[in-house]
Amino acid sequence: MHTVIDALRETVALERQTMALYARFSECFASDRKMSEFWFEMARDEARHVGALELVETMLQLRGVSDRVDPSVFDQSAVTRSRKLLEKAANESKAALSIQRALEIALEIEESELEDVVGSLLRSVKQGGEYARFQRLLVHDLGNLSYMIERYCDNPELLQRCDALVNRHAEALSGLVQQ
Ligand SMILES: [Fe+2]
Ligand SMILES: [Fe+2]
Numbered sequence: 001m002h003t004v005i006d007a008l009r010e011t012v013a014l015e016r017q018t019m020a021l022y023a024r025f026s027e028c029f030a031s032d033r034k035m036s037e038f039w040f041e042m043a044r045d046e047a048r049h050v051g052a053l054e055l056v057e058t059m060l061q062l063r064g065v066s067d068r069v070d071p072s073v074f075d076q077s078a079v080t081r082s083r084k085l086l087e088k089a090a091n092e093s094k095a096a097l098s099i100q101r102a103l104e105i106a107l108e109i110e111e112s113e114l115e116d117v118v119g120s121l122l123r124s125v126k127q128g129g130e131y132a133r134f135q136r137l138l139v140h141d142l143g144n145l146s147y148m149i150e151r152y153c154d155n156p157e158l159l160q161r162c163d164a165l166v167n168r169h170a171e172a173l174s175g176l177v178q179q
Helices: 004-028 033-062 076-092 099-111 114-125 130-152 156-178
Strands: none
Touching (some): 004 099, 004 114, 033 099, 033 114, 033 130, 076 099, 099 156, 114 130, 130 156
């Protein structure tokens, strides 16, 4: 059984892998300035998630908190699924990818439960406004992803999936604002 600190560390490692994947895409598509900047911004936001989780971990360590993590807060099987997905994406991106496939991979990762786990951990530790900040950034990022899918992929099903994801996180955010 994990402590909250273990859960934060395990999640940080996956967020770092996501950051590395988006940073790689930024390099792969360097010849298209807008596309490269888009991926860089996605990577930077994952870096912010890493930073937020590490800050929370530091605060908990300073306070000597070593509680067991609540399984409703940290879904181990969701984390395992996300890890497998990220490994598969990292392998696939070793070869040259089309823009369409890179966008599709990003959507698969964002649709995985990883950001839900991050949000759930940040919410549970009630540290400043980290959860609200995270959720706001996520809606912004996913909106950008949706725009890129619309622009570069002639795939209404993909766009619909991304828009559904934006809406789901936007609803979570508006629930927060109303609290
Ligand atoms: Fe993230
Ligand atoms: Fe993400």
